[in-house]
Amino acid sequence: MTGEVPMSEQSGMPQATRRQFLVDAACVAGGLVLVPVVAAGPARATPATMRTAMKNVVGEATVRKGKVTIDLPPLIENGNTVSLTVAVDSPMTAADHVKAVHVFNEKNPQPNVVSIHLGPRAGKASVATRIRLADSQKVVAIAEMSDGSFWSDEAEVVVTLAACLEGSVP
Amino acid sequence: MTRALINVPPKAKRGEVIEIKTLISHEMEPGYRADSTGVLKPRDIITDFVCKYNGEEIFRAELFPAIAANPFFVFSTVATESGKLTFEWTGDNGFSATESADITVE
Numbered sequence: 001m002t003g004e005v006p007m008s009e010q011s012g013m014p015q016a017t018r019r020q021f022l023v024d025a026a027c028v029a030g031g032l033v034l035v036p037v038v039a040a041g042p043a044r045a046t047p048a049t050m051r052t053a054m055k056n057v058v059g060e061a062t063v064r065k066g067k068v069t070i071d072l073p074p075l076i077e078n079g080n081t082v083s084l085t086v087a088v089d090s091p092m093t094a095a096d097h098v099k100a101v102h103v104f105n106e107k108n109p110q111p112n113v114v115s116i117h118l119g120p121r122a123g124k125a126s127v128a129t130r131i132r133l134a135d136s137q138k139v140v141a142i143a144e145m146s147d148g149s150f151w152s153d154e155a156e157v158v159v160t161l162a163a164c165l166e167g168s169v170p
Numbered sequence: 171m172t173r174a175l176i177n178v179p180p181k182a183k184r185g186e187v188i189e190i191k192t193l194i195s196h197e198m199e200p201g202y203r204a205d206s207t208g209v210l211k212p213r214d215i216i217t218d219f220v221c222k223y224n225g226e227e228i229f230r231a232e233l234f235p236a237i238a239a240n241p242f243f244v245f246s247t248v249a250t251e252s253g254k255l256t257f258e259w260t261g262d263n264g265f266s267a268t269e270s271a272d273i274t275v276e
Contacts, residue, residue: 081238108236109202115232121247122228123187128244132200132236 044134045111050104053111054142057102058150068101068143068153079133079159084113088125088143088151092118098125100144107137133159172196176257178271182249190221190229193242194259194267200235216241216261224253233261249275 045053054063071085088098097120103113116127125143133139140154177191194216201213213235221229228247241259257269 085244105236109200110234110236112234113236114234116245117230117232118245119228121223121226121250123246123248126246127229128242129231130238130240130242132238 044107044109045105047106047138050106050111050140053104054102054140057115057142057144061148061150063142063150063152065152067151068141070139070141070153070155072139072155072157074155074157076133076157076159078161079135081130082133082157083128084131084139085126085128086116086141086143086153090125090143090145092120092122092125094120095146097122097146098143099146101125101127102142102144103131104140104142105133105137106139107135108133113139133157135159172267174257174259174267174269176255176269176271178255178273180272181274181276184249184251184275186249187246188249188273189244189246190255191242191244192219192221192257192269193240195240196259196261196265198233198235198237198239198241202235214262214265216259216265218258218260219243220258221245221247222256222258223247224251225256249273251275 067089069087072082076082084103086101086103088101090096090098092098098118100118101116104111105113113131114129118125136158138154138156140152142150142152144150172195174192174194179188182188196216197214198216199211199214201211203211205211215235216233219231219233219241220227229245231243233241252273252275255271255273259265259267
């Protein structure tokens with residue numbers, strides 16, 4: 001009986017489908033107005049390619065959670081310009097400092113976002129920039145310390161406008 | 171032409187951690203977008219940004235297409251001595267831009 005179906009299943013699915021339909025419709029409408037023939041979308045990074053990109057940086061070392069803080073808005077209206085701040089808990093002395101901060105993503109065409117190299121002269125381990133996000137996805141920041149250890153943090157973001165425009169709007 | 175904005179405090183106390191902001195005008199064409207005729211535009215991005223304090227590197231970034239147009243960076247450094255901070259951006263198609271700012275440390 002339908003009365004016994006849990007609320008989440010009853011109300012969740014049609015909503016998700018309707019939302020997906022609206023997004024698709026918007027993409028198609030936008031594409032029709034701007035580009036009559038839209039080529040197939042570019043290749044996407046996947047969680048697997050993100051892991052490969054991370055491995056290229058980290059090697060065989062283990063990456064521990066902690067010390068790193070990603071500051072990224074959880075809900076992003078425009079994926080073309082997203083403020084990103086990465087801070088690392090470190091005294092930034094000659095003996096103990098952050099050597100590099102690498103940022104990765106799951107679903108942009110490429111898994112790498114930015115690699116930043118710091119040293120004890122930075123004074124504090126906090127950097128900010130603006131990035132592009134092609135879809136709702138996970139963003140990961142990995143900090144490489146002067147003692148060779150790696151620390152990370154990740155953030156899940158929801159992007160409402162980006163992917164469908166990336167292929168069509170100049 | 172290329173325009174770069176640099177924000178460095180003109181004066182600082184010795185040992186103070188100062189914040190530096192940089193913004194440069196650049197399309198950062200990621201190489202995955204089509205133009206109005208449907209042809210893919212080739213990649214044209216800034217790939218490297220280096221900041222030096224009296225000749226010594228204090229900040230370096232490798233940029234990928236996921237960096238938004240008009241690359242913006244905020245970072246910090248310890249004010250050690252009076253002198254010059256230089257900023258250099260390099261990228262695809264021979265792109266190169268430099269900028270500098272003076273700082274007085276007391």
